[in-house]
Amino acid sequence: MSSEVCIEVSNVIKRYGAVTALSGLTFSIPCGQKFALLGPNGAGKSTTLKLLMGFLKPDSGSVKIKGMPPYDVEVRKITGYLPENAQPYRTMSVKDNIQYVAALRGIDVTQALEIVELLDLKKYWNYKVSQLSQGNMQKLSIVLAIMHRPSILLMDEPLNYLDIPTQEAVIEILSKTASTMLVSTHIMSVAGRLTDNIIMINGGQVVWKGTFSDIREMGREDEPIESIVAKLMREMHGTG
Ligand SMILES: Nc1ncnc2c1ncn2[C@@H]1O[C@H](COP(=O)(O)OP(=O)(O)OP(=O)(O)O)[C@@H](O)[C@H]1O
Numbered sequence: 001m002s003s004e005v006c007i008e009v010s011n012v013i014k015r016y017g018a019v020t021a022l023s024g025l026t027f028s029i030p031c032g033q034k035f036a037l038l039g040p041n042g043a044g045k046s047t048t049l050k051l052l053m054g055f056l057k058p059d060s061g062s063v064k065i066k067g068m069p070p071y072d073v074e075v076r077k078i079t080g081y082l083p084e085n086a087q088p089y090r091t092m093s094v095k096d097n098i099q100y101v102a103a104l105r106g107i108d109v110t111q112a113l114e115i116v117e118l119l120d121l122k123k124y125w126n127y128k129v130s131q132l133s134q135g136n137m138q139k140l141s142i143v144l145a146i147m148h149r150p151s152i153l154l155m156d157e158p159l160n161y162l163d164i165p166t167q168e169a170v171i172e173i174l175s176k177t178a179s180t181m182l183v184s185t186h187i188m189s190v191a192g193r194l195t196d197n198i199i200m201i202n203g204g205q206v207v208w209k210g211t212f213s214d215i216r217e218m219g220r221e222d223e224p225i226e227s228i229v230a231k232l233m234r235e236m237h238g239t240g
Helices: 045-052 073-078 094-105 110-118 134-146 164-177 188-194 212-218 225-236
Strands: 005-016 019-030 034-038 060-065 079-082 152-156 180-184 197-202 205-211
Touching: 005 045, 005 180, 019 045, 019 060, 019 180, 019 205, 034 045, 034 188, 045 060, 045 152, 045 180, 073 079, 079 134, 094 110, 094 134, 110 134, 110 164, 134 152, 134 164, 152 164, 164 188, 180 188, 188 225, 197 212, 197 225, 205 212, 205 225, 212 225
Parallel strands: 034 180, 034 197, 079 152, 152 180
Antiparallel strands: 005 019, 005 060, 197 205
């Protein structure tokens, strides 16, 4: 496995007016590794992903993807992003959204069709986004995020709104999609199946890093992983 760093966040401070969302956040992810970004509500997970996509700028500190700034054209080509509550173009159809994003990315629309089939979206091909259920909108957003086969994938709650069979399909697709992944989620079963490593943040700082095996070893034999993570978050609250 490469030791090259694909995602690097160094000493980032990010404020929204009087609210400090990130307060010296530092972590790095080697290329080829899959990380879950965990933390309680308001910890700064979405803000971190938006900074990594170049949608927000840090007040201080730096964010690099493969050593480049996130807004670099080269970075745009190799990254995929699924925002929380993603909103494809509402007045356009599923087909038009896919064709539009394919054109922007300079790829052939056929690259998306396999994922469209796997997610059972073909029957909604001509539906306007505004006519889709939340779950089908989420499926379309996943297609738009990964149709160019990004090598680095950033996702905010990827399984929101999806039924259980679709969650399984998405986990399978995502496991094969990107080599480097950072996934923010509250669903531990998802985090554990998509990723091997955990970065836990609270108050805009990293409070714990480790693997899923480390977490399991911290609990009783029969203790659900959610319970161990919740304890860890409580213990780490305000530290870091
Ligand atoms: N646009 C904004 N304006 C003002 N404050 C914001 C804005 N976006 C986020 N915040 C604040 O920044 C902090 C971090 O928010 P962020 O959305 O990054 O957390 P999160 O870990 O993704 O939370 P959740 O798990 O609830 O989605 C919170 O205190 C939040 O209220």
